[in-house]
Amino acid sequence: MAREERDGGLAGDGPGGAPGGAFIEVDRVEKVFDVRKRTGFLRSERRRVRAVDALSFTVARGEMVGYIGPNGAGKSTTIKMLTGILTPTGGRLRVAGIDPARERTRLAQRIGVVFGQRTTLWWDLPLIDSYRLTHRMYRIPDARYRENLDRCVRLLELGDLLDVPVRQLSLGQRMRGDIAAALLHDPEVLYLDEPTIGLDVISKAKVREFLRELNAERGTTVLLTTHDLQDIEQLCSRVMVIDHGRMMYEGPLAGLHEAGESERTLVVDLERELPPIELPSARVVRVEGPRQWLAFPAGKSAAPLVARIAERYPLVDLSVREPDIEAVIARMYGRPGPGAAEGAPGGAPEGAEGAVSAGDAAEGAVS
Incomplete structure (x- = not known):
């Protein structure tokens, strides 16, 4: 069943539901938690922690956007507000023209x-x-349920796993199963919070390929939070970086590398131990016997560097290591962001009033 038919027309949802318009709208949104800290026997003090601070961004219908930042930056708190699990302290949120906190069931x-x-x-x-x-919880029409299930089972290779208890699935199998479950009701937007965490190379490739096909064929809007820059590079046209609850960068991934002056690492194995490799476009950061580590700008291609090394040195093997997002953010900012409480992370703090775990958010999104 087409989305227009089951929703009664998207145009009635307001600007957020208009094709080609801002499907997700976040306008100066804030989230503040009250945290109590014990200071003595039967004594405690209260302090306020600002997890999200005047955050604004938009995501167009059908766009795949990376939403990244260091641990505790406020990423998961943002997603919980977008799903209606948490209510913003201030600002305005709309998803497809719907206020998540007020119309959570409809959303x-x-x-x-x-x-x-x-x-x-x-x-x-x-x-x-x-x-x-x-199928029953979402009241999915039988024909659409069978169509979506067959498609997910085929593309995510779940056929041999359908009769296996979830507790017996590997992490990669369970993650593919979770993604299929999130798509059975044909959602218009998919929030992914670390969907490839702990997965092996093959499982990551399967998940990424499925998401690419989903976006290309059905125009599903995807907001992806991850620490794996390869997820962003292979899936997203745009990246947003949040730090201490504030937007620190928004644009293409190449611009992020330039802003953070991040570096990739080329690991070179030579036939024998040699002096450090000398090239104008890279610098040797480590040498162990015949193995050398060379750093070069993340925005540059590794191909010319590899070609020069192969021409001048007895090369046995090499590999490229991508920069860690934590290192990129640390290099970009290098100090606590403004407005953060001393010693407090940007995400929902432990013991905060109204804080909700990631599992609660996932469960609540389908309640």
């Missing part, structure tokens, strides 16, 4: 959520039973 029919740290599947049941329960 749940149009969004999908996947958290890498927690599963929305039923732990002791076979995978197929979780899908059947999702």
Whole structure:
């Protein structure tokens, strides 16, 4: 069933639902938590921690956007507000023209959520039973449920896993199962929080290829939070960096590398131990016997560097290591962001009033 048919027309949802317009709108949104800290026997003090601070951005319908930053920056708190699990302290939020906090149940029919740290599947049941329960919870028409299930099972290679209890699945298998569950009701926007965390190379490739096809064929809007820059490079046309609850960068990934002056690492194995390799476009940062580590700008291609080394040195093997996002952010800012409470991270702090775990957000998004 087409989305226009089941939603009764998207144009009525306001600007956020208009094709080609801002599907997700975040306008000067804030989230403040009250935190109590014990200071003595039966004594405590309260302080306010600003997890999200005057944050503004838009995401167009059908766009795939990376949403990244160091741990505790406020990424998951933002997603919880976008799903309606948390209510903003200030500012304005709209997803498809809907206020998530006020119309959470209505919005749940149009969004999908996947958290890498927690599963929305039923732990002791076979995978197929979780899908059947999702079918009933969302009241998905039978024909559309079968079509979406068959498609997810085929593309994510879940056929041999449908009768296996979720607790017996590997992390990669369970993650693919979670992604399928989030898509059975044909959501218009998919929130992915660390969807490839802990996955092996093959599982990561399967998940990325599936997401590319999903976006290309169905125009699903994707907001992706991850620490793996390869997820961003292979999937997203735009990246947003949040630090201490504030937007620090928005634009193409190449611009992020330039802003952070990040570097990739070329690991070179030579036939024998030699003096440090000398090239104008790279610098040797480490030498161990015949192995050398060369740093070069992340925005530059490794191909010319590899070609020069192959011409001048007895090369045995090499590999390229991508910069860690934590290192990129640390290089860009190097100090606590403004407005952050002393010693407090940007995300929802432990013990904060109203704080919700990632698992709660995932479960609540389909309630």
